[in-house]
Amino acid sequence: MNNKLHIGVLALQGAVQPHKAHIEAAGAGFCAVKTLSDFKKIDAFILPGGESTTMLKLIDRFDLWDILAEQFKKKPVWGICAGAILMAKEVLNPTQKSFGLLPVTIERNAYGRQLESHIATIKGYDVSFIRAPIITNTNNVSIVAEHKGNPVWVEQGQYMATTFHPELTFNTPSPMHQHFINKVKNFKIS
Amino acid sequence: MSQKNSSENVMNIKTGLAEMLKGGVIMDVVTAEQAKIAENAGAVAVMALERVPSDIRKAGGVARMSPPELIEEIMSVSSIPVMAKCRIGHFAEAQILEAIGVDYIDESEVLTPADEEYHINKHNFKIPFVCGAKNLGEALRRIGEGAALMRTKGEPGTGNIVEAVRHMRRINAEIRNIVNMDEAELMGAAKDIGAPFELLKVVRAEGKLPVPNFAAGGIATPADAAICMQLGAETVFVGSGIFKSDNPDKFAKAIVKATAHFNDPAIVLEASKELGGVAMRGTEISEIEESMKMANRGW
Numbered sequence: 001m002n003n004k005l006h007i008g009v010l011a012l013q014g015a016v017q018p019h020k021a022h023i024e025a026a027g028a029g030f031c032a033v034k035t036l037s038d039f040k041k042i043d044a045f046i047l048p049g050g051e052s053t054t055m056l057k058l059i060d061r062f063d064l065w066d067i068l069a070e071q072f073k074k075k076p077v078w079g080i081c082a083g084a085i086l087m088a089k090e091v092l093n094p095t096q097k098s099f100g101l102l103p104v105t106i107e108r109n110a111y112g113r114q115l116e117s118h119i120a121t122i123k124g125y126d127v128s129f130i131r132a133p134i135i136t137n138t139n140n141v142s143i144v145a146e147h148k149g150n151p152v153w154v155e156q157g158q159y160m161a162t163t164f165h166p167e168l169t170f171n172t173p174s175p176m177h178q179h180f181i182n183k184v185k186n187f188k189i190s
Numbered sequence: 191m192s193q194k195n196s197s198e199n200v201m202n203i204k205t206g207l208a209e210m211l212k213g214g215v216i217m218d219v220v221t222a223e224q225a226k227i228a229e230n231a232g233a234v235a236v237m238a239l240e241r242v243p244s245d246i247r248k249a250g251g252v253a254r255m256s257p258p259e260l261i262e263e264i265m266s267v268s269s270i271p272v273m274a275k276c277r278i279g280h281f282a283e284a285q286i287l288e289a290i291g292v293d294y295i296d297e298s299e300v301l302t303p304a305d306e307e308y309h310i311n312k313h314n315f316k317i318p319f320v321c322g323a324k325n326l327g328e329a330l331r332r333i334g335e336g337a338a339l340m341r342t343k344g345e346p347g348t349g350n351i352v353e354a355v356r357h358m359r360r361i362n363a364e365i366r367n368i369v370n371m372d373e374a375e376l377m378g379a380a381k382d383i384g385a386p387f388e389l390l391k392v393v394r395a396e397g398k399l400p401v402p403n404f405a406a407g408g409i410a411t412p413a414d415a416a417i418c419m420q421l422g423a424e425t426v427f428v429g430s431g432i433f434k435s436d437n438p439d440k441f442a443k444a445i446v447k448a449t450a451h452f453n454d455p456a457i458v459l460e461a462s463k464e465l466g467g468v469a470m471r472g473t474e475i476s477e478i479e480e481s482m483k484m485a486n487r488g489w
Contacts, residue, residue: 012450013234015209018201034451050210050234051270057232058450061443082210094269108269114293115316117203126199128206131271131293168201168209 005184008033008042010068012058014050014082018167025172026181036067044076044184047083049130049165052108055082056097072101076158076187078180084161085133092136101159103139104151110134120147120164125175127164135163144179158187204318204338207271207293208402211235211425215415215446216404218242218429220260222267224438231442234425235271235294238264243300243347244430244470247482253301255283261290273320278488279305281314288317294339296320297332299487300346300429309488312336322406324357324485326364327383330393331489333401334386340399342423343485344407347430349472351414353485354407358421361403369397407485410435410469412448412461419452436467 007023009016011032023030031042039045047055059065079087079101088098088106109131111117117130122145135151145153152163153176160183166174173181201209214234219225220241228236240256241249255276265272271293276283278297283304287295295317297310312319313336322343323329329340342361344354368379368390376394380387392400405423409415410431418426426449428442435441444461451457480486 011213013213015212017212018209050212051214053229053270054214054232054234054446057230058446061232061447062450113265113291114207114271114318115288115291117207119200119203128200128203130203130206130210165206168206170199170201 004029005044005181005188006031006042007044007046007181007184008038009046009048010034010055010083011048012062013054014048015165015167016048019046019048019177022167022173022177023181026177028181028184039067039071042075043188044180045072045078046180047077047079047086048167049081049083052082052085053096055086069099072099076160076180076184077101078160078162080162080165080167081130081132084135084163087159087161088135090137102141102154102156102161104135104141104154104161105137106133106163107136108133110136122147122152122164123175125166125171126169127166127174127176128168129164132163135161155183158183202338205401207318208320208339211271211404212402213450214425215442215449216273216425216427217432217442218427219264220433222263224433225264225268225272227439228432228442229268229270231439232446233270233442235273236264236268237273237275237296237427237429238292239275242430242433243484244349244434245347246300247347253277255280255286255301258286258290261287261292265290265292275301276310277301278303279308279310281310284310284315284317284319288315292317294318294320297337298322299343299484303487309335312338320404322485322488323361325360325383326368326393327385328489329361329399329403330383330385330389333389333399337401339401339404341404341406341427342418344405344409345475345478346407346484347473348408348475348478349410349431349434349470350408350475351410351417352408352475354405354409354418355421357407357485358405358418358423361399362422365393365398368394408472409445410472412444412458412465415445415449416452416458419449425449431470434470435465437465440464440466441469
């Protein structure tokens with residue numbers, strides 16, 4: 001009997017591989033997923049950092065929108081930076097399509113361009129903010145952490161989003177990966 | 191001025207942005223309109239240029255940094271990162287690009303070098319740099335100077351993939367060689383290839399370059415993108431290949447598609463059928479005069 005959890009990182013584009021060490025250190029299995037047959041094998045999704053515009057185009061071009069929307073109803077999802085943008089209810093700068101999994105408004109590149117990218121300590125763990133978005137408005141989500149006066153780590157039900165990158169930190173597993181994998185465990189039980 | 195991370199436990203923020211660009215296509219654009227076409231096709235970033243490399247070849251003369259107004263205009267319409275090129279060794283052009291606030295600077299052999307002895311000390315900048323390399327020693331010298339991302343040089347503006355393939359394979363083979371070395375042999379290798387010893391130790395321990403490695407120079411078709419990705423490139427730069435093709439919009443989309451699924455020949459086939467025209471005319475490398483070979487610029 002194998003009840004190891006399998007966490008799928010959507011691998012259309014972006015920072016996929018850096019999750020492997022964190023997921024494995026938290027006792028789960030890492031899979032890079034691109035197609036429906038991949039999605040069927042996993043217990044939860046990570047929508048990784050990258051370029052949200054590119055990911056949206058690829059999701060459309062490979063006809064994955066409805067497939068992913070259906071998958072997301074059944075599984076926990078954690079969006080990071082670009083992934084958080086895909087999960088938001090409303091996206092600004094520019095406005096764009098999103099899955100609306102979390103009732104938040106998110107503004108792209110809201111700290112500025114690469115010159116404003118920075119490292120900060122969130123819950124005692126150093127993480128990277130890279131051309132990061134800002135969550136400007138939330139409705140009924142639990143705010144796990146704030147930074148410079150804005151929520152940067154939020155969750156509601158089976159969904160979670162961070163505007164920063166814990167996967168680029170070398171100490172594994174990050175508390176965010178650990179938290180998400182615990183969430184997946186609890187979701188499987190309930 | 192050097193940008194230090196607050197923690198040794200976190201990847202350098204400059205290389206962090208390169209991580210975000212993985213698995214994608216970075217496209218050369220010369221107008222705001224082209225930048226929109228590139229973004230709409232799914233580019234992960236654009237390179238703002240006055241002329242694409244094939245036109246730089248045709249124009250001859252000294253190729254310099256693009257006019258700031260052009261770069262700013264392209265930045266104003268792009269939601270994806272914008273890169274721009276400065277001449278090899280021209281740190282004042284790089285300072286201008288940093289003042290403009292581009293997201294990445296390419297210290298590029300496509301432009302006419304400003305310094306034939308020294309490259310820019312890239313540690314002095316907050317903006318990350320990408321540099322080209324033909325072999326492992328050159329890649330590690332650039333990383334030693336502070337480059338946060340590497341790419342093959344290839345032979346830009348030719349639509350001929352042969353040099354990019356050569357550079358990719360050479361770096362892979364040299365890394366395998368280093369990994370198999372006895373530790374005592376490492377200093378000899380550092381001397382032979384002119385690479386910083388400390389960085390060679392990292393290569394030996396990790397079996398890869400200390401920063402991501404992308405492919406550039408001569409990529410003109412979806413299959414060209416796929417071969418580079420299968421050889422280990424983590425993203426591809428497409429210069430003249432898109433906007434010198436018959437149908438830039440379709441070409442751009444097809445190359446993005448093939449790059450995302452580079453390991454699936456059925457999808458690369460689909461992408462190859464969606465080009466809507468012919469690829470740019472390629473140039474045989476032996477037809478290029480030695481002095482016009484861009485890959486030989488820098489060291």
